[in-house]
Amino acid sequence: MGALTIPSGTxxxxxxxxxxxxxxxxxxxxxxxxxxxxxxxxTSIPTTYKQLYLLWYAFYPSTGAASIFMRVNGDTxxxxxxxxxxxxxxxxxxxxxxxxxxxxxxxxxxAAAFIEIPDYATTANGKLIRHSFTGIFDADPNNxxxxxxxxxxxxxxxxxxxxxxxxxxxxSGGVAYLYGGK
Amino acid sequence: xxxxxxxxxHNVITDEYILRDMTDDEIVQRLKDEAENDQKAEEYAQAxxxxxxxxxxxxxxxxxxxxxxxxxx
Numbered sequence: 001m002g003a004l005t006i007p008s009g010t011x012x013x014x015x016x017x018x019x020x021x022x023x024x025x026x027x028x029x030x031x032x033x034x035x036x037x038x039x040x041x042x043t044s045i046p047t048t049y050k051q052l053y054l055l056w057y058a059f060y061p062s063t064g065a066a067s068i069f070m071r072v073n074g075d076t077x078x079x080x081x082x083x084x085x086x087x088x089x090x091x092x093x094x095x096x097x098x099x100x101x102x103x104x105x106x107x108x109x110x111a112a113a114f115i116e117i118p119d120y121a122t123t124a125n126g127k128l129i130r131h132s133f134t135g136i137f138d139a140d141p142n143n144x145x146x147x148x149x150x151x152x153x154x155x156x157x158x159x160x161x162x163x164x165x166x167x168x169x170x171x172s173g174g175v176a177y178l179y180g181g182k
Numbered sequence: 183x184x185x186x187x188x189x190x191x192h193n194v195i196t197d198e199y200i201l202r203d204m205t206d207d208e209i210v211q212r213l214k215d216e217a218e219n220d221q222k223a224e225e226y227a228q229a230x231x232x233x234x235x236x237x238x239x240x241x242x243x244x245x246x247x248x249x250x251x252x253x254x255x
Contacts, residue, residue, distance in 0.1 A: 028194055029192065029194035029197070031192040031194075033190075034188075034190030034199060034201050036188050036201065037188045037189060037190035037201060038187050038188060038189070038204075038212060039189045039190070039212075040189075040190045040192070041189055041190065041191045041192065042192050042194060043191050043192065043193050043194065044193045044194055044195045044196070045194055046194075046195070066219060066223075067218075067219045067222055067223075069215075076211050092215070099226075163189075165215065167215055167216065167218070167219030167222075168216055168219045168220070168223075170188070171190075178194065
């Protein structure tokens with residue numbers, strides 16, 4: 001069998017498609033936790049991207065084994081639903097699933113999350129919120145928490161703020177990187 | 183009501199941080215969130231206690247959870 005030879009020109013041409021317009025991911029902001037805050041709100045998010053990516057690292061609350069959660073646009077109504085069967089709307093994303101330790105001694109045993117919100121700026125419909133979350137408990141590994149899930153936020157306004165909340169106590173550590181994708 | 187709760191806001195355009203007191207409405211919501219958190223913690227504690235009790239009963243019979251899994255239970 002001979003070697004594959006690609007003729008001159010672009011692969012797009014070979015595949016019959018057009019070159020993608022735009023593309024790329026931009027770091028919008030780096031948000032550090034603020035001591036003494038029960039909620040950390042990332043505000044004035046520009047609506048000029050197609051999707052948002054939030055990387056949330058090494059965060060932990062001041063109290064032990066607290067549930068944490070997020071909201072968008074300061075919306076505390078029952079406008080969030082985990083995708084599945086017969087699941088009611090709730091007023092937040094994460095609580096009852098996202099549990100983190102208050103381990104300040106070892107960064108390897110803190111929590112991390114990756115959250116994607118495609119088409120976050122649309123005003124035509126709700127938004128899908130995809131999340132991967134881990135909480136690691138060195139004191140009792142049986143409490144380790146790993147969640148991959150999807151939520152639907154049914155608000156129709158563009159998402160311009162995201163709040164990260166402790167269920168108990170205040171933030172004692174963590175950093176959030178917000179990226180915009182085009 | 184004592185305003186003991188704070189919200190940190192980070193404006194990504196100006197890179198300005200503000201640490202402010204919660205409003206009365208936000209405190210009401212916060213108390214609701216904390217109650218939900220506490221309820222969940224209690225449910226976890228009860229589930230852990232039930233698990234420990236069941237494991238102790240198994241151990242008294244000379245069995246482990248692995249034995250039950252081996253039986254397909």
